[in-house]
Amino acid sequence: MAEQSDKMWYVLHTYSGYENRVKENLQSRAQSMGMEDYIFQAVVPEEEETERKNGKVKTEMKKTFPGYVLVEMVMSDESWFVVRNTPGVTGFVGSHGAGSKPAPLLPEEVASILSSIQEDKPNYDIEFEIGDNVKIVTGAFAGLEGPVTEIDAEHGKLKVEVDMFGRLTETELDYSDAKRI
Incomplete structure (x- = not known):
């Protein structure tokens, strides 16, 4: 069993448009291959984008980093192999090739990314009351x-x-x- 303190966040490069599919594939592979103690979660950073056009407000989710998925894992030979060979994953960001292990994200980078995608919905200034x-x-x-x-x-x-x-x-x-x- 892996030590919880060894958990780090890594960035995967994927085919653009396949980020959510890679996330699902990674989660199901971790479960089916018994890697839940090494591969914890995958995140596709998205943010809500609101656009006003012709008096209509349109809100949609846009990928913050198209073509990339964040994965929280303990880096071992087995977990590295499972993640790297997940369908849709083209490689790790920060790996120098030739079988070298990738560099993890810095804790400040992870905190910044995760806090931006976990923000609450926008707060509106309520200046109206029923009956106004x-x-x-x-x-x-x-x-x-x-x-x-x-x-x-x-x-x-x-x-x-x-x-x-x-x-x-x-x-x-x-x-x-x-x-x-």
Whole structure:
């Protein structure tokens, strides 16, 4: 059994677009080959990217390091062999070839990468309360006013009841699309 103190993070180079498949392959190979005491976890660093286009907000996950997977493992001949021969892995970053073992990431590098991918969702400044009258400043309902009926703080959304053609209509919009009056 490997010592927990020998655990280090290494960077694998993969075919671009196959990062998640390599992560899954690595985890299943570690289990099927009895290497759970040597290969602990694989991570594909991703970050949420929000884009606003034509008044619509689109959020998607983008790979921070396309073509790379981080793996936490104890470096031994057996674990090195299992990881290196996982389908989709083209090699270790920091290995000089000819069968040499790779250099691990520095603890500060690992802490920085892991903290950036484990951050909570963005915090929105909630300046509205249910019942507040707001004016819609952008979008199809720009210029209309009405009370806030619902607040979704997690996604930064409001529901506002507006009078359209003599009829009350509820619309959902981003915090940034409304201002308190």
